[in-house]
Amino acid sequence: MIESVPAGSGVASTDPLDAGSPAVVVSGVGRIFAGKRAERAVNALEQIDLVVAPGEFVSLIGPSGCGKSTLLRLIADLDTPTAGTITVFGKSARQARIDQEYGIAFQQAGLLPWRSVAANIELPLELHGVGAAVRKARASELLELVGLGDFAEKFPDQLSGGMQQRVAIARALAERPRLLLMDEPFGALDEMTRERMQNELVRICAETGAAVVFVTHSIPEAVFLSDRVVVMSPRPGRIREVLPVKLGTADARGEALREHAAFFESVGAVRELLHGAPTSGALGVER
Structure with a gap:
């Protein structure tokens, strides 16, 4: 599924943490899911503090059930925190959703099977009253961006899984969001397709300058994509460490990076932190 929302296109910074007002600020956030009995309540998240800068790519990784997707849903205002506050470009999460400040991509592409590829990309623009000529031009631009310029009139069942996810990302970008929220968008893909999609996403982020909060279970994926990797603890989810990944700017990352020491x-x-071991050194762990 994809939700898509507008804003201006940001400009990626070589040092995201110095790039002006934050894209996302999460302060003291907790989330408890109530049960029928008090003793069955689930404490999903506890005391989460995180700042994401404009143009920054931040991955959330941790064991299953640690609250990664819950945190993403809270930022997107698809759920409400039990404690703490969240702002998106200085607005409450609720107001940011109303103002359509971000795009969302989930694991399933969620394309409408009766609409062509171009019509799927145009959908959020159509829903917001954008004229047909502008919609068509934007869809064409995005299809070229995701490498599907020849597939505008195809239908979702004529595309591979990786191609469908490219269309879904294009739809999330339709209204030029400054922020993308992505919940394991490549999780259902085979490894080769997944790596190709990672390459595409790095390129797209370099071209659009959008900030990204990305949920994944894959350590190599988190490292390859990110400016910083947020390692979360088992439930109740807390931020165990935030690791800057100093592997170059997005537009400098390519296939050969996966072979570098x-x-x-x-x-x-990252693997050591997920297993609870401390780490230090080249990554420059933030505490």
Whole structure:
């Protein structure tokens, strides 16, 4: 599924943490899911503090059930925190949703099977009253961006899973959001397709300058994509460490990066943290 919402296109910074007012601020956030009995309540998140800068790519990783997707849903105002506050570009999460400040991509592409590829991309623009000529031009631009310029008139069942996800990302970008919220968008893809999609996403982010909050279970994926990796603890989910990944700017990352020693070092550091071991060194762990 995709929700898509507008804003201006940001400009990525070589140092995201110095790039002006934050894209997302999460302050003291907790989420408890009530049960029929008090003792059955689930404490999903506890005391989450996180700042995402404009143009920054931040991945959330942790064991199953640690609250990664819950945190993403709270930022998107698809759920409400029990404690704490969240702002998106200085607005409450609720107001940011109303003002259509971000695009969302989930694991399933959620394309409408009766609409062509171009018509799927145009859908959020159509819903917001954008004229047909502008919609068509924007869809064409985005299809070229995601490498599907020849597939505008095809239908979703004529596309591979990876191609469907490219269309879904294009739809999330339709209204030029400054922020993308992505919940395991490549989780259902085979490994080769997944790596190709990671390459595409890095390129797209470099071109659009959008900030990204990205949920994943894959350590190599988190390292390859991110400016910072947020490692979360088992439930109740807390931020165990935030690791800057110093592997170059988005537009400099390519397939060869996966063979670099620094990449393997970063993957190892994240793995150690997920298993509860402390780490230090080249990544520059933030505490």
